[in-house]
Amino acid sequence: MNYLEDNEPIFTIGIAAKKLGVSVPTLRMYEHAGLILPYRNKTGRRIYSIADLMRIGFIRRLIKEEGLNLAGIRRLIALLPCWNLKPCSPSSMKNCPAYLDCKKICWMVPETTCRDSQDQCRTCPVYLHTCDSVDHLKDVFENLRE
Numbered sequence: 602m603n604y605l606e607d608n609e610p611i612f613t614i615g616i617a618a619k620k621l622g623v624s625v626p627t628l629r630m631y632e633h634a635g636l637i638l639p640y641r642n643k644t645g646r647r648i649y650s651i652a653d654l655m656r657i658g659f660i661r662r663l664i665k666e667e668g669l670n671l672a673g674i675r676r677l678i679a680l681l682p683c684w685n686l687k688p689c690s691p692s693s694m695k696n697c698p699a700y701l702d703c704k705k706i707c708w709m710v711p712e713t714t715c716r717d718s719q720d721q722c723r724t725c726p727v728y729l730h731t732c733d734s735v736d737h738l739k740d741v742f743e744n745l746r747e
Contacts, residue, residue, distance in 0.1 A: 607655075608650045610642075612649040614639070614647045623657070628657070634672075634674075635675055636671065655732070686726050687726050707727055708728055
């Protein structure tokens, strides 16, 4: 029986960094780059979930094995068709700054039509499935052609 949910915030930034073998400033840098959205408690402390740790592991793999830098990872994620992962109406798409600007990840654009707060982005299918989608980017674009 699994007592923990993958998205349940349980690790402080120090514990998360230790488990991942990275420094605390590295995790802050990933957040500043827009690649991760850690939970924040009432006092503003960052709290990470198992899913966050897996996402950070994916980012580390892109850096170490694929030779990408943070800007390259951000650009790659921004290319994902968020409107395909979270179906939007054609009118919402045409007016959405994330749709119009392929240089920014949708959760980095404050004026997107589909959200009221950053917390909403943490639970959005686009954020939750970005790492899966990046690994299958060719398939995502192929599905768009059909």
